[in-house]
Amino acid sequence: MKTWNKSLIASMCLLFTTPAFSASPASSRSQSPASAAVSTVAPVSETERYARRCQSHAPDRGNKPQGTLLWGTRKEWSARHQGDERRSVLVSVDLEAPLRSDAQVGSPRLEKGRLVGSSQTATSLVGTVLRGTSSQGKPVEVALCGAEPSPTDPDVVWYRIEAWNPVAQEWENPCAAIGTVSDPRALAVSGVWDASGAHHDVPGKFTLACETGVISKCISWGYKPWASWNGQSLAELHQACTRMARADYCGNGQSHTREGTVIDIYDGLGVLSRTTESSASWEPSRATFEAAWAPDGATCLSRTRDGQAMEKILQECPERFHVGEPVDLGQGDRCTVQRVDMNKGTTLLRNQSYERLQGASAQAAAP
Structure with a gap:
């Protein structure tokens, strides 16, 4: 070394998060942050949901200070519930049984700080949808939308991720933005962290840790x-x-x-x-x-x-x-x-x- x-x-x-105002996609209907936070949006079909993943979104979020972050993720999907810093919309991700994956890639595995599939390349996993869990134990769908190998560290790959926001019925970056990082990426790290900040080695699970945490x-x-x-x-x-x-x-x-x-x-x-x-x-x-x-x-x-x-x-x-x-x-x-x-x-x-x-x-x- x-x-x-x-x-x-x-x-x-100290990582002031962006509140959970939902961003409207550039191709979608116009909607204010306040109205998007209210869970009155009609649910979409599974086919349409997966078709929307990894698309660009218009910057349509407000800013409210919400404290310091462990995972670097948003605390709540809805701006009406501020939550505390020990809550997160995404605390762990499953390596096995992806919801959507290239048949040739299969289930990813974690090698140091990078996810790899059967092809051994991080970029081959782009588009894969994994099963995640929030701090409240609720299921979360997480899409890998980009993989950027670190230019200075071969052990590390930065991932562009999106999670399905059930409130706004849209794919959104679950990472909390700050003034200097408007579209945070995430690292894949072995194990999970609980609300007390303690790390646990859990077989088959890992953490997508946002760069603002x-x-x-x-x-x-x-x-x-x-x-x-x-x-x-x-x-x-x-x-x-x-x-x-x-x-x-x-x-x-x-x-x-x-x-x-x-x-x-x-x-x-x-x-x-x-x-x-x-x-x-x-x-x-x-x-x-x-x-x-x-x-x-x-x-x-x-x-x-x-x-x-x-x-x-x-x-x-x-x-x-x-x-x-x-x-x-x-x-x-x-x-x-x-x-x-x-x-x-x-x-x-x-x-x-x-x-x-x-x-x-x-x-x-x-x-």
Whole structure:
């Protein structure tokens, strides 16, 4: 594996999702977002439904901030139900028994970060419709509409996907758009994540992780769960990264970070190292240690990322942390709030961020 001799500044734009206003296809009837959100659209036949997949759609969505994302997907199909960040219209996909597939391709299989069929090429799967599941356990039809191999990583293929929106009776991108990514793609990642943010290896199932969510972002930052570094699997580092990226201190899926927050990530293996040089997006002299991380959440904290009082975290998971003598993790990183069962050996990641005054706005705290 090529050694990384660079550090990562993760500019965490805490993924404000696009609301579930349905987009009208360019060839379809004109319809306002508000009316499309109401489930009065007449159902279409199965033949017509599959004929509509992977077609272009007109940009006809509004924008409402809805928090940070794990999967990077929309929380609800209907804009009338905002939901919370632990809900998703798509949390898992089945590898077996596609609903629609080229007979020569058959059921896909997952190899590292790419789906392959019998022809061994990712593009051969374009047009395949797979069976998916939402966070509410409802079935979801997912179409693979494009496959774009990463130009820098042969392990990774980015997929253009659509899912059938039963509210608007249209195929739509289930990935949540943000200002800088209007049409997000997705990565295929082994296993599934539950509402608490925990990863599970489930035979025959995988996750289509949108690029606006932290499952995908942590892979882009170097923590590929199928890879290893100096003989050590990166799976647990990837899981710890998903907790860190969302400031999920209690390991319960609850995020404690805001849009525009800038963080610096570093680990004990040397995949990423602490940033010491100033740049347009990062000033080390302003940054202070925030927390150390394990796959199930923070192991110790110095402060919160979003400026909340530490008491709120202690109340959120009262049996998890306690306040004690400062623990020195090295390199000037010290924390006073520790896991009750803290073991330095379980700490895989650490991060720095700019300290946010309690109650300060995201704009005021931005660099």
